[in-house]
Amino acid sequence: MNIQLMDRVATDQKIKLAIADCDIHPAPKSVPVEIYPYLSKRWQDYMETYGIIYRQGFPTGPAFPKGQPNAARRDAYPPGGGKPGSDLDFMRSQHLDANNVQLGILNPLSCGQGVQNQDFSAVYCNAVNHWQIAEWTSKESRLKASLMVPYEDPSASVKEIDLWGGDSNFAQILLLSRTAEPLGQRKYWPIFEAACRANLPVAVHAFGYGGAPVTGGGWPSFYIEEMVGHAENTQSLLTSMVFEGVFERFPTLKLILVEAGFAWLPALSWRLDKLWNRMRAEIPHVTRPPSELIRQHVWLTTQPMEEPEPREHLLDTIEWIGWEKLLFATDYPHWDFDEPSRALPIRVGKEQKEAFFLKNALELYNLN
């Protein structure tokens, strides 16, 4: 592989490569206008009376104030008003067309998942599934929806998956990373079983409120710690899935870890391999080395991409993970957006670059 730092100006002048963006966040222009049509009167009234209650104390904002309002790019507010990510035309001009996005995966956040009232969580997820088709995928063929499930209620989740299974509007099943229990635990197995039946990957996006502190040692003070901590959170859920034997029980399961970084994966795999060797008597249901299971079953989106000095160190890390396992993502319209032309500031081979930016995603989602 030919490795050298790219000249930034030269990069920007090139014709833009077609990309897949595996993490785009759409938002309703207005919940009453866009979501209520899919909620019964009973649940509209409930929403008006109680709002959405998470395992978090503030009803009108996050536990940690974000770095930017709505965690959004300052320039991502649609000129016609509304939240960033709520206007398809503006998303087209600012992102899809401008960055030559051939495939965009929608990951709606704060859209019914991790809600304390389980019945409300289920109907809200269902409403958001209808909304994604009506407002997004039916109008823009480059976009694919995520099948929202109320994951703390696995039987309701299975119902939702079975309802939409085979609908090509959906590319994956979406969960948030901060579940109430470690994600490999058997409570969640029916969701994995249904995902395999529907032939859909399970994507786990960083964030949510599961009730436990962000660290095993309590609550930190700062938003930056919560943000950085999504990587640790994701490592814990992956550890659970490996040591609970989920990948052996569901051999066709595909897991996508979204917005949690990726450079931590090799060190985690080495640690789990070592522990597996030492503790096999405790976890006899894990019959293969964790690193093998991870390599076979796990993909990761790239944003926010780690930025070592020197940048070449990242090439070692990607080699250790496997070029075929990374899915490019920008996180549009959030503030920590990774600009496609600058996200990989290292010269790599054409084949690797195409895999990284597009082909891995097309293959994983069976969209070739």
Add this chain to the structure above:
Amino acid sequence: MSPSIMTKGAIDCDIHPSVPNIEALLPYFNDHWRDTISQRGVHDLQTIAYPKNAPLTARPDWRPKLGMPAADANTISTQALDTFQTSIAICNCLYGVQLLMSEDLAAAFASAVNDWMIAELLNKDPRLRASIVIPTQNSEMAVAEIERVASDPRFVSILMLVMDEKPLGRRSYWPIYAAAQRHNMPICVHAGSAYKHPVTSVGWPSYYAEDYASQAPAFHNMVSSFICEGVFSEYPDLKVVLAESGFSWLPAHLWRLTKFWRGLRAEIPWVDRTPTEIARDHIRLTLQPVDAPPTSEQLERLMDHMGSDEMIIFSTDYPHWQFDGVDVIPDGISKELATKIMVENPKNTYPRLQ
């Protein structure tokens, strides 16, 4: 590894003496606590961080037929020091003092463990040193315990667990760090939990293997906490030793933390240089366990990613089962680096060893 890479006079920065049983501590409590322990039936403070018979807890050849491993000075001297030709070894006693709910009981236990270590370990082998066990439940009491024993130069650091009630950078712990800096001691943050919270951010796991795996993410969180809270801006001479943490995760964590610092530094304006630079100056990590890549060539690349040859300090993690024989230095570490890890880096980390 070839044994020739070992240097005589290595300083082992992480060994674990076991309190043989609670009776061994009774001479070091006052009458009130002695009565409390007997009348209430206070149990031994072994913890689920190291289940007694779990393979990791004691290497087979270091596991006694009866009782706890590494429970007396003679055993430790023979197995841990003579074997590796160690000149000095630092005892990090993992008795579950930090897990207690009562601050008063914890303070009494911390004093008892420290006095037991003086009498049964430090006084019996001149090569032994120790970290001060403190009641982290209450910083004032913790500082009082540090002041009580710090005049003994054989205490060379202060022990905390990686998972306590609050992330370790939080301001309520700062009196402990002020005392550490005042007495020329690093803080030793060791694997383990006070179990006041689930060990993962997604709740309690099913298996011990997960509990042990989750120590590494907890260390990542605490590196973030120490740096983001500004501990090293306030205490510029302070070093933090991460013990039994693994180290192969550090570069990736610092890449991520530094990237977010670039975007969010307005939130933590006292952090006035990159987390990577701060870590290189203030964070040290013990050698074992080595969560090493499968090839020595990859380990060489990883050591390059570390960006410093001063951060890793020698440890065997005795009696925990991390390696076999004397195979303590992994392939891929040069003779020159091994010498730094075994002698120079520990000396530069612990001012009281100079």
